Amino acid sequence: MSAVSSSKTIAVTINDTVYEREVEARKLLIHFIRDDLDFTGSHIGCDTGNCGACSVIVDGVLVKSCMMLAVQADGATIETVEGLAEGGELTALQQSFSDHHALQCGYCTPGMLMSATALLRTNPNPTDDQIKKALQGNICRCTGYWNIFEAVKAATADMA
């Protein structure tokens, strides 16, 4: 092990604002987002890439941000849950999550919303199985997923 790590200055765009910071080479993107930039909406639930609580959208692609180093995001455009609502107006998905009681503790919710957002952007009218498959990478321990599925499905119809 080495206590002294090399660092690098990176610039990322998060929710339309550019941030330039020096980061340790081994710092995970999720820790950079949460600890260095204070976007604490994205969460950590597992450290192994299983739970999806840290899901964000990097250059249009859904990414588990604990599976990526911050330095790998140099120059990237990142969307987090904090960037979904515009002007205080919840997105259809966010509203649908509340309407359908698709969240209880709310810890997995930001990751779920990012996964569902990514799905509906690329596939506005997914089948039931496609919805479940899109949520497969996100663990929720409170709801049993039934209401999350209903929330995403309802947002699909709304957008159509």
Place this chain on the structure above:
Amino acid sequence: MSGTTVIPERVETQKPQKGWAGQSVPRKEDKRLVQGEGVFVDDIKRHGMGYIFFVRSPYAHAHITSIDVSKAEAIKGVYGTLTGEEVAALTDPFFQLSTPPGAHLKDYALAVGKVRYVGEAVVAVVAETRELARDASELVEVEYEPLPPVTDARRAEDPEAPILHEDSGSNLMWEGVYEWGDLDAAFAEADRVVKIKELHFHRFNSTPLETNGALVEYNRGTGQWTIHTNNQFPGFAAIMMGPAIRCGLDKLRFVTQDIGGGFGNKITSHPQLVVCCLLARKLNRPVQWTEWRTDFHLSMSHGNERWFHDTEVAVKEDGTLLGFRTCALDDAGAWLRYEPLGGVIWAQVTPGMYRWRNIRLEFTQVATNKAPVSPNRGYSRMQHLWFTERVIDIVAHELGLDPVEVRKRNYVRAEDMPYETPNGCVYDSGDYAQMLDVALDLIGWSGAEERRRDAAVRGKLLGVGIGSTLDSGTNNFGQARMINPELQFSGNNEVATVKLDIFGEIVVTLGTTPQGQGHETTAAQIVADILQCSVDDVHVRAGHDSYWNSHAGFSGTYASQFAVTGLSAVKSATEMLAAEIKKLASAIFGGVPVEALELAEGSVRIKDNPEVALPFMACGAIINANNAGLPEDLDVTLNCRYVYRPPFQVPDIERKFGNLTLTYAAQVHAAVVEIDPETGYYEIVDYAAVDDCGKRINPQIVEGQVMGATAQALGAAMHEVFEYDEDGNLLTPNFYDYHVPHALDMPPLRTGNIESPSPFTPLGTKGMGEGGGAGIHAVCAAIQDALRGHGDAIVYDSCNPYHRVWDMLQHPERTRELVEVVQA
């Protein structure tokens, strides 16, 4: 964040209407949570804070021969360390709930002299960053002298078994014999005796997605610690921590806001919180601890693993159950962190949902070299109810009876309510047979035989299973005295404060620590009904803070009680406030009698002359800021605190008799499975969950709890196990190996409910949320039903992954050996 414009919050006041309680009001919590604006413990930062990482034992059992932290401490950016030796000097061992031998345990916040399970915390390292703390921990040199471990509770009392705690002399921690009724008479009256050699309830927990954590600050001037945490029972943590670190409880300020799931697994973080407190003081800086996922799996709150040995069931030819005897062997793991309370908590539901009156249970709890157990959703009752449900199905199976009929014949009947169980618990209300009918209807029971034939054509074995459970809520802590008569606990309490502030704001403060149960919403519903205003006008503070003076000894969120304890406190505090508002108005209106006044539309007014009204804003302003000239004897503060205390007596310790919980919510689940006999792979093809928790304040929230508990049960029934090898290594220390359900795993679900208001609670509510164990029972029953006529295996374990089903198909005789039916 994007730009600097501050957008004012949009306020859309929902229209006041008649009766907020009983409606699925959208949750007040959601707006912040869907925008990532909740505040969870790891979100909290302080200037100069250090990150804690724990060095953990790689051995299940070993002497610690030396610890050297010098290399770690020499690293730039490492703030310091804490060892077991320091902990032993600075603190006293945690208070033990048990009588001897368990009472002799010397449990400290870090391992002292010896480690007793893989993952036990040995040293804490604090550094400038998370990464550095973790790296530096690798430079801590700990030398161990390994000892043989004991990992199977059944071997723990063998003479040659290694002993975990020399102070207690053996691995026995606590034992007690419970007997009610007349067992001899019951077995004499029986036509048959069904004997079951061994049943096993496995080790798992609810794995909340947010792990445990804290940010702790020490104020040198006042000697007080502020503990921002996600501990879900600060009252318990406080009474464990105060004596240990030799301070009064006023020195421990607990603060919570949003908690990412708890399920009981966040009750016993007091050892880690003590480490945080000691380090904050030692290093004179805020310290932050967030458990890594593997740390959680290795060390936190495994659910109680339990064996049931030598069970005998007295039964009539027609399936009438007369009584049972059994020996329960509970595996506590290495320490008693909340135990041995599990040794009595099960007794809340002694007969399950059935009318048998003669019961004997010998309870033994032993220590093993595994992680300590602590409450997990359904704590201790789930294990016992799984046992009673297994007994029902095995009896039906062996006697050739229909499990539905056996249940209906033996269920406590609606006309028997309130029903006193053989051990003095009072089932407050309910209609279990009707619930079963609803569940069977939801899964299409009438067409089951046709579906069975249809599945057979496809080469599949179809089975239907039922799981019935009780969700006993609002503990009488007096039951702890059955474990240890010296314990000075009894009853229960919860606190709410409701006030009218200077601009008329209605502010509610709770003592609870919700983890997704929507307390802000349901509390607002109760307040809005009493004050006749909108839920949007009610501001419920998020979380718990000891500084708010709105807590009592049992404050927290655990054990299915908010709808009773929390909301009853809210109701009474709000009624006090309503009375004070009228008293004030009476004075302002020149002596109009309070009986002539009413609350309506956010004001107090004269019933017969509604034009004469005083808005809440005026009330708040007068009392708080404009009170000159008010009558001297006007005793009004508009700040009302109420402590709800349920009506309990101390149980009869000698007879182990008394009412242990105030309410009994009930669940009946039904599962339909299809098994592929070639592989043991199975799917749940239909599922129904029927719930009765009395009056529902917010049906959508209740249904959400039913769903979530069901999902956890299905995960536990099919996959989730904290599995250890013979050396005491945990084989499932992360979400790769510990398989929790995913979206694609969920079966089609239908929910139903009936509503039997509790006659014992102010709102007719019952605590609920833990009833999901029914899913484990239902899946076990369905598998056994599917195997009927295909080897007739006995489902003997609460967890049935595909390989175990395959084993039961291949070698049913191995399970058949567990059961014997004797003609009495």
